[in-house]
Amino acid sequence: MAGHSKFANIKHRKERQDAKKGKVFTKLGREIAVAVKEGGSDPDLNNKLKDVIAKAKANNMPNDTIERSIKKAAGELGAVNYESFTYEGYGPNGVAIMVETLTDNKNRTAANVRHAFTKGDGNLGTTGCVSYMFEKKGQIIIEKNEAIDEDEIMMIAIENGAEDVITEEEGYEIITSSEEFSSVNEAITNMNIKPVSSEITMIPQTTVSLIEEEKIKLEKLLDILEEDDDVQGVFHNLEN
Template sequence: MSGHSKWATIKHKKGAADAKRGQMFTKIIKEMTIAARMGGGDVEANPRLRTAVLKARAANMPKDNIERAIKKGTGELEGVNYVEMSYEGYAPGGVAILINCLTDNKNRTAADVRSMLSKSGGNLGETGSVSYLFQRKGLVTYDAEKYTEDQILERALEAGAEDVATSGDSIEVTTTPDDFESVLTGLEAAGLEHDSAEIAMIPDTYITLDNDGTRKVLRLVEHLEEHDDVQEVYTNLDIPDDYDPDAE
């Protein structure tokens, strides 16, 4: 199938920037709480909550944590009232950046995001300034050392996937957001064990920078992802295969 988003490569190469396990749990719990608040606590009837629970299970989150997060969202347990905020702008080198947040203090989050972008050489943009460069897609990734693309391709097509591509040491299966769960379920039923599964913002085109510029963008992404209010950070940065994070 055509297409090569390089998303898995980017996610893998910035793996060192991913949140620690405890912080990751906090972010997933926030997402489950707000999903339950907006759409109810019935996982089968709430697609957003279902996706968040899938992510929680993939992270090996204890069942009790999942249930408490849902009950906080439905009001059965007392919890913090989170608000969704999204920011658009540019990272160093003109790289487009989308930042999705869940916060209990909008002013604090906005100030922090603006400060981190400014200090890195980037800047905030108006709503819609870069989001048109991305498409919302379901994405399931597999270890290319464990499976071949042909093994994944046949089953992914049967399940209704849009695209399958190998990127570095990962195989990516792309779906529409509506088909994400059914495709994932079909692949799991075939006995395929995924590395990650999420609804993500995938860029239509990518920007390549030199080694120094790439390092600056990834450093910004790392700082943003370390912030408790930041849920997801997306960019259209293409990381070259010869990128060296330690090169001067």
């Protein structure tokens, strides 16, 4: 894993999301609802819910909004009927793209994703066409500042199960297995550090580069996908 960093991409994505917080919170609320339905409303007994809460906090979702989402989901278990589907395809110059969705209408979502790929000069592929290029990992991004000690972060992260800690000019990228993500994230937050990003994600094992014109086309495709309420996550293998 060493040598691969998504720090710049993460910050850029966060900047795009900051302009549409309401939509981001709606999507996070949907993830919370599914997690509660699958494992209950107590994050200490439901690791999936704990992971979603960590992601919500990293996206500046207020604690009372998180609590309301959990209580709402717990009180409406019968009404929560979302299904998870993953779509795979290609962007400009063969950039691999994975799209994770939660939907109550598969036909609508499939049509919207297909339209996004077409409009963004991409191609929707078949199941498995690009997923082999990605690994499901926990990823915690921390911005550097004078109050954060690099050696301490590395020690705490590794002691709690992190696979790798990558130091960049702007910050640190902590990589974990999906199973160890919760314990590492909890250890980091117990250091009074607020991550820039903290989530279970899909990390590419190989990357491709694009010329500026192709990057603009890819941004258009990603923006269309991320605007869709059913789309929870979009992952690609563009080189930083």
